[in-house]
Amino acid sequence: MEKFLHFHLLISILVVLGNANSLSPLNSTYIMQTRKRFMSIDPTKLPDPPMPSYTFTVHHRDVFEKSKFKDYDSLLENRFARCYARASYLASVLESQDGETTPQLVPKSTDIFYGSGEYVASFLIGSQMTKNYLLLDTGSDLIWWQCGPCEANKCYKQDQPLYDSTVSKTFRIIGCNHHGNKCRIVNPAYYCNLENFQCRYDMHYGDNSQTKGFIADDVITFLVGHWSSRVTFGCSKDQTGELNFTSFASGIVGLGRDLTDGYSLPSQFGGNLMSMCLPSFDSGKGSVLSFQTSKWPRAKSAELLFNYRYPSFYFVNIYKVFINDREVPVSPSWWNFNGPMMNGGMFVDTGTSYTAFPHDFYTVFRYIFREEVNDIPMAEIPVQPFDTCYKEDPNGRDLYFPVVKLYFGSVNSSTMLFLAQQRVVVHYRGLYCLAFVGWNSERSVLGMAQLQGVGLTFDTVASTLSFDIDACD
Numbered sequence: 001m002e003k004f005l006h007f008h009l010l011i012s013i014l015v016v017l018g019n020a021n022s023l024s025p026l027n028s029t030y031i032m033q034t035r036k037r038f039m040s041i042d043p044t045k046l047p048d049p050p051m052p053s054y055t056f057t058v059h060h061r062d063v064f065e066k067s068k069f070k071d072y073d074s075l076l077e078n079r080f081a082r083c084y085a086r087a088s089y090l091a092s093v094l095e096s097q098d099g100e101t102t103p104q105l106v107p108k109s110t111d112i113f114y115g116s117g118e119y120v121a122s123f124l125i126g127s128q129m130t131k132n133y134l135l136l137d138t139g140s141d142l143i144w145w146q147c148g149p150c151e152a153n154k155c156y157k158q159d160q161p162l163y164d165s166t167v168s169k170t171f172r173i174i175g176c177n178h179h180g181n182k183c184r185i186v187n188p189a190y191y192c193n194l195e196n197f198q199c200r201y202d203m204h205y206g207d208n209s210q211t212k213g214f215i216a217d218d219v220i221t222f223l224v225g226h227w228s229s230r231v232t233f234g235c236s237k238d239q240t241g242e243l244n245f246t247s248f249a250s251g252i253v254g255l256g257r258d259l260t261d262g263y264s265l266p267s268q269f270g271g272n273l274m275s276m277c278l279p280s281f282d283s284g285k286g287s288v289l290s291f292q293t294s295k296w297p298r299a300k301s302a303e304l305l306f307n308y309r310y311p312s313f314y315f316v317n318i319y320k321v322f323i324n325d326r327e328v329p330v331s332p333s334w335w336n337f338n339g340p341m342m343n344g345g346m347f348v349d350t351g352t353s354y355t356a357f358p359h360d361f362y363t364v365f366r367y368i369f370r371e372e373v374n375d376i377p378m379a380e381i382p383v384q385p386f387d388t389c390y391k392e393d394p395n396g397r398d399l400y401f402p403v404v405k406l407y408f409g410s411v412n413s414s415t416m417l418f419l420a421q422q423r424v425v426v427h428y429r430g431l432y433c434l435a436f437v438g439w440n441s442e443r444s445v446l447g448m449a450q451l452q453g454v455g456l457t458f459d460t461v462a463s464t465l466s467f468d469i470d471a472c473d
């Protein structure tokens with residue numbers, strides 16, 4: 001019996017270590033070195049290898065923004081603020097739709113901040129192949145970029161060269177003067193201007209950042225094989241909201257779930273497959289976003305659920321959550337959508353940094369996490385926005401925190417997302433904090449701190465979202 005126990009323990013330790021090695025070790029010397037290296041990356045010299053068709057290079061936004069901050073902790077603070085802003089934005093989108101019959105992606109209320117996104121992809125646009133970075137957003141359905149020539153003060157300052165539609169030889173306007181064309185009035189953000197038959201949009205992003213323009217198309221180029229593809233996009237002419245969009249990105253790529261007749265990139269590329277690996281926050285490395293293909297084995301999968309109230313969001317069938325081998329005790333049915341408002345459930349959002357759970361669930365989750373932490377002193381005063389923080393080892397030795405296992409649909413190794421190390425805790429101001437938050441919503445958001453470095457394959461025909469740990473090269 002004793003022998004068996006030892007054997008079992010050894011296996012568990014090996015499993016934990018095997019997975020724990022995946023990200024950098026949790027020792028302060030190592031983390032400081034990694035961050036120092038990260039802070040010294042020159043964002044004007046990022047590798048942007050030639051990409052095959054339907055594939056784009058992806059970077060974390062911190063690579064571009066770090067020069068504005070005095071140190072990595074200040075950069076983190078900005079990320080926390082964005083996470084909060086994004087949560088409020090999502091809440092506004094979700095709540096504004098409650099009680100309405102037509103789904104829409106534009107929040108009604110305009111007094112809410114919007115965090116805009118964590119990752120950018122690099123695009124070569126038009127016949128001039130203008131290189132622009134666009135923010136990835138799984139929560140919206142339009143791809144748009146600033147479209148010159150700009151009228152005075154209508155465009156925000158952008159770091160990349162401005163795309164000019166009058167210079168691009170492949171640019172075409174899409175009007176709304178005949179049936180069967182690509183002008184789709186899918187929600188109130190889109191309309192036909194009957195005076196000049198311009199197919200127009202007016203997207204409000206909560207905080208009064210706003211973009212207006214008209215629908216057009218142009219080619220984007222993938223350098224491998226000199227292959228190009230025509231893309232319907234928002235030619236954005238007026239971005240004069242109260243808050244400017246961020247200068248390192250020239251627009252937003254809506255990656256919302258394939259809607260028939262939508263403008264989102266997945267629906268345009270006709271593929272049912274979208275795959276991406278979003279690089280870990282402080283690696284500074286680029287990774288890929290691909291359509292129609294995935295280069296990962298798709299070892300573990302969740303089911304993608306369709307929520308008719310929020311058709312472009314990627315909901316997943318979360319079933320049970322474990323911390324080490326202890327289950328967070330809620331009935332699996334607790335996660336189901338409930339009521340006509342389709343409350344509850346969990347969706348994946350590339351614009352949210354830290355996974356958010358409903359407060360009641362989070363409280364139990366946190367309680368078990370604290371019980372499962374061994375021999376690491378807790379910090380009396382945690383650092384906002386977190387409430388469960390631990391002191392780093394005074395000798396800088398590696399620390400091991402409990403692992404978090406998310407199961408989708410059933411308890412089976414093939415449906416498990418295994419989270420360890422930096423996917424569970426974040427190092428901030430000399431503390432390690434549990435990198436999850438509780439929020440005032442019945443819905444949960446699976447965020448990027450948890451999915452950093454995980455290969456994600458969205459398959460809308462098989463209705464699966466697959467997870468491959470440590471897939472970024």
Ligand SMILES: *[C@@H]1O[C@H](CO)[C@@H](O)[C@H](O)[C@H]1NC(C)=O
Pocket residue numbers: 153155156157242243244
């Ligand atoms: C937004 O950008 C414009 C043009 O660069 C600038 O004039 C304006 O002051 C900016 N607004 C804010 C709130 O930063």
Ligand SMILES: *[C@@H]1O[C@H](CO)[C@@H](O)[C@H](O)[C@H]1NC(C)=O
Pocket residue numbers: 025027029030395396397398
């Ligand atoms: C921290 O991690 C690095 C990289 O694995 C290792 O070389 C170093 O010895 C560790 N430091 C301590 C004090 O354990």
Ligand SMILES: *[C@@H]1O[C@H](CO)[C@@H](O)[C@H](O)[C@H]1NC(C)=O
Pocket residue numbers: 410412413414
């Ligand atoms: C786990 O999932 C695999 C693949 O779907 C299946 O073959 C296997 O029977 C499942 N195991 C259990 C215990 O349900």
